[in-house]
Amino acid sequence: MKCILGLIVMILFAQSHAKNVNQSYKDGEQFASTHQQYSVDLLTSLNVYDIPGYQANLPQEHYYGGVTQKHTRLESDAQSEMLTNTMGKEVVEGFSQRPSYRINPNSESMQKLDQIAEHGDAIMRGENTEKTTCTLKPQECQYTWQEKTCLSSKATGILHCAKHLRLEVVPYKAENYSLYLRHRGRKYSPYTISIDLNQMDTCTQGQSTCYTLYQGSQVASAIVFPEQCTSVKISITDNKGLVVVEKTVSCTDKTLSLKVGQCRFGRCNVPYTHTVSMTVESNQSQEYWDNQCQHLEQKTKEGFCHVSEPLSCVEPNQTRVINEVPFTRACWKERASYSCGGQGENTCDSTQLDRCEQSASVCVKETDGRCMTYQQTYQCPLNQCTENELICGQDAFCLEGDCSTHTYNPSDENEFKKAMSSLSAVADASKTFNGNANYLFQGQKMECSDLMLNVANCCRDEGWGIDLNLAHCSDEEKKLGTNRENKLAVPTGRYCYKRKKFPGGSVCVEHHQTFCVFQSKLARIVQEQGRRNQLGISFGYGQYSNCSGITPQQMQLIQFEHIDFSEFYQDIKGRMKEPDYQQTANGISERLKGFYSQGDING
Structure with a gap:
């Protein structure tokens, strides 16, 4: 009976639960049906222009054709834009330009040079090193070389130039x-x-106190100051000492105030009429722009250069005092940058030329006397082996020491001179490199005095070594004289350093000659023939001399093959002492005999 009652209760509970589930389903279905139309109404009533940042009809929308689109013109348009856009072209040009010569550190010659530099003493003694073994029996290797050629163009160089505002105060008139x-x-x-x-005459107007200015026997005309007047000076000469200047004139105020009369010990001397001498001196300013960009501007017209950075003021709104007169200008210096050089083929692939040695370089395209594209020739080894010789150098000697006499045949002396001069220039540039200013071969402006009528000349060309009549010259002038005798100086001009004034005018009593002095003769040669003659960058003139160094970019544009280094390598040749090759060969031969009698080296 109990089991039947329990079964009835379970059936009733299940029916009640099923009824609740069905009701929940119907309620959910009714809710979804009610809100379906609400969602559709919401989407159709949406205004996309209310969305922040929304833009219609963009020019780039044609690149998207839906999720089924396989290809777009985006990549091809990007390539085309890179070749026509200014910035894109500069990036392409920057990657395509390469220097003419390249040292390969992996080549056989460079590996040998590293060994010689690191273990030179041991190799000369015939001792083994980490990578080189010296044995009694020489070992030979056969080499097969393949010649490869390619084209390379010089990299575009960036040259800077400036325009300086020059301002001088000069006498205008003294009357x-x-x-x-x-x-x-x-x-x-x-x-x-x-x-x-x-107003030169007031006495004709009937005034009780009056004056008249005469020039000669005539009443003077009104005094006119220059348009660019900088200063005016009034000088009164009175033999009796009765006139004192209380207020002088200026360029903008032509009124002069004088006190006449003198009182001493209670007695005054005030003349009824009195005449004094008066001198009026006026000065004016002269200013001009010293344009050091003319050479690059001409090269731009010829198509060799183009402006990369236009002229802009780098020294604006400054006040400078010149001859005790302050001058304020909106700009004192402007600076511009030019990109100069050639654009051509670059087919020299570094991966294909690995372990190759360059043997020749020939110009195949020239513009304005300057090579733009080179044909480079390389010798590339097909088979390599490690040399294992008794003498760890280039030449091997006979083991018994009875070989025929070795002779030395020097190569072309002119080629050696060119190579020596160019390498010396690079070495000298590294010593004089100014990292802060990014300059090579920096010079120094120096001056010497030359008094009127050659009374005391500290600018003479010779005699500094024996110091005759030079005691009055300063230490800097003596140092300049020595530098000139050593051919380290380049003259840049002459200017008036001191002027003597007198009634009616003035005369320069002391001139200064200016020079750019460099640390070595080699630096002076590169500055003169490379910077001035090839790049057209002048040394300025006189007190505005420009002795700045050469930037690395300018150094790349200098054609060292056109520089005359004869003055430099004549000095080197005078100090050189040719080695005794026969004595060296005999010494090595004697050492080999000793090694041979001992057996293996270091054994």
């Missing part, structure tokens, strides 16, 4: 006058009179 003064007042008290340089 002498006679100043006539008249006073009808009391004679026991000095008086003050105002003189207007625009």
Whole structure:
């Protein structure tokens, strides 16, 4: 009975639960049906222009054709834009340009040079090193070489130039006058009179205190100051000492105030009429732009260069004092940059030329006397082996020491001179490199004095070694004289250092000669023939001499093969002492005999 009751309860519970599930399903179905249309209405009523940042009809929308689109023009358009866009072209040009010569550190010759530099002493003694073994029996290797050629173009160089605002104060006019003064007042008290340089005669107007300015025997004309007037000086010469200047004139104020009369010990001397001499000196400014960009501007017209950075002011809004007169200008210096060089083929692949040695370089394209494209020739080894000789150098000697006499045949001396000079220039440049200013072969401006009529000449060309009549010269002038005798200086001009004024004008009593002095003769040669003659960058003139160094970019544009180094290598040749090759050969032969009698080396 209990089991039946339990079964009935379970059936009733299951029916009740099923009814609740069905009701929940119907409620959910009704909710979904109600909100389906609400979602559709929401999407159709959406205004995309209310979305922040939305833009319609973009020019790039044609690149997207849907998820089924396989290809677009995006990649081809990007390639085309890279070749026509200014920045893209510069990137392509930068990657395609290569220097003419390249040292391969993996080549056989460079590996041998590293061994000689690291173990030179041991090799000369016939001792074994880590990578080189010296044995009594020489071992030979056969080499097969393949010649490869390719084209390379010089890299585009960036040259900088500047325009400097030059400003000088120079005398305009100095004129002498006679100043006539008249006073009808009391004679026991000095008086003050105002003189207007625009009005030269007031005595004809019936004034009790008046003046008249004469030039010669005539009443002077109104005094005119220069348009670029910088300063005016009035000088009064009075033998009796009765006139004192209380207020002088200026470029903008032509009114002069004088005090006339003198009192001493209670007694005054005030003349009824009095005449003094007066001198009026006026100075004016002269300014001009020193354009050091003319050479690059001409090269731009010829198509060899183009402006990479236009002129811009680098020294703006400054006040400078020149001859005790302050000048304020909106700009004192402008600077521009030019990209110069050639664009051509570059087919020299470094991966294909690995372990190759360059044997020749021939110019195949020239523009304006400057090579733009080179044909490079390389010798590439097909088979290599390690040499294992008794003498760990280039030449082997006979073991018994009874070989025929070795002779030395020097190569072309001119080629050696060129190579020696160019390598020396690179070595000298590394010593004088100014890392802060990024300059090579930096020079120094130096001056010497040359007094009028050659009374004391500290700019003489010779005699500094024996110091005759040079005691009055400064230490810097003596140092400059020595540098000139050693041919380290380049003259840049002459200017007036000191001027003597006198009534009616002035004369320069001391000139200064200016020079650019360099640390070595080699630096001077590269500066003169490379910077000035080839690149057209001048040394300036006089007090505005430009002794700056050469930038690495400018160094790349200098054609060292066109520089005359004869002056330099004549000095080197005079100091060279040719080695005794026969004595060296005999010494090595004697050492070989000793090694042979001992057996294996280091054994």
